[in-house]
Amino acid sequence: MDVSRPEVDTQWTDTGDAHEERGLKHRGRDDVRPVPIPPTLFKILRQHIEEYGPSVDGWLFQSERGGVVASTAYTEVWQEARKLALTPAQVTSPLARRPYDLRHTAVSLWLNAGVSAPDVAERAGHSVDVLLQVYAKCLDDQQEIANRRIDDALAA
Template sequence: MGRTDPRGSRPEVGAGWTDAGKSYEVRGLKRRARKTTRPVPIPPVLVQLLRRHLDVYGTAPDGRLFRAVRGGRVRSTEYTEVWQEARREALPAAEVHTPLAEVPYAARHAGISLWIKAGVDPVEVARRAGHSIAVLWKFYAKLLRGQQHRANQLIDDALNL
């Protein structure tokens, strides 16, 4: 299992909303001290993809993994265009015009849902996602409920060791 350690974020908010007049703000991680990192485990298949990307493209001078054609930041409009094209390529034609994976953030939600469905302890899911348990329950309760059969099997397996 690999790991990445995000140190901060650079959300695009629009130049009118920042003190510096830039279209983005450099921020720390949500609900964390300014210089704190958050270790995030990443599966081997993603590690391989990232290494291949780095071998081919390297990083931007400031360390960013992805950059626009001329080396600058990938703006949300450009990212959205690429996302929509990827949806057209990846989804069956009948699902392209549905809300399925409509925005890039849906991939985060899908990943967290996958971890829960795979049986990862909810405390660990919350930690990896950067959520509190309360937030995890609020937004993912429908996935966390209804697992009685699985829970019974886990308990039975533990008792039969």
């Protein structure tokens, strides 16, 4: 894909459509940005492609009629999924309130799992500076792990 189709208010597009085709942020049309994906997620994505195939426009996810999936559809499905996956107290909390929150959750998980900041930044499409400005606060209880790694390195 060399374009994006963000959903915007129809009054802000030239065509009056809810989705307007735009160039990719900070990239030229012919630029390629490989996104590393863990094998487990690759298998899920490959299965989805085999089962549903891409849309006529090449998008991996499409509406029942082959169009762009509206944000309202994502939101409705997400709200139902939260009710199934979370406790009642979590459902009423801000935890993963929007589908976009999953991006923050994934980046935080990767950092807390010990994935290097440059690798996480590449996967998330950030610079390392932006990554650390936004996500440094999510690193919990890392002092013990850091001490063990330093001890291991010194002992080697």
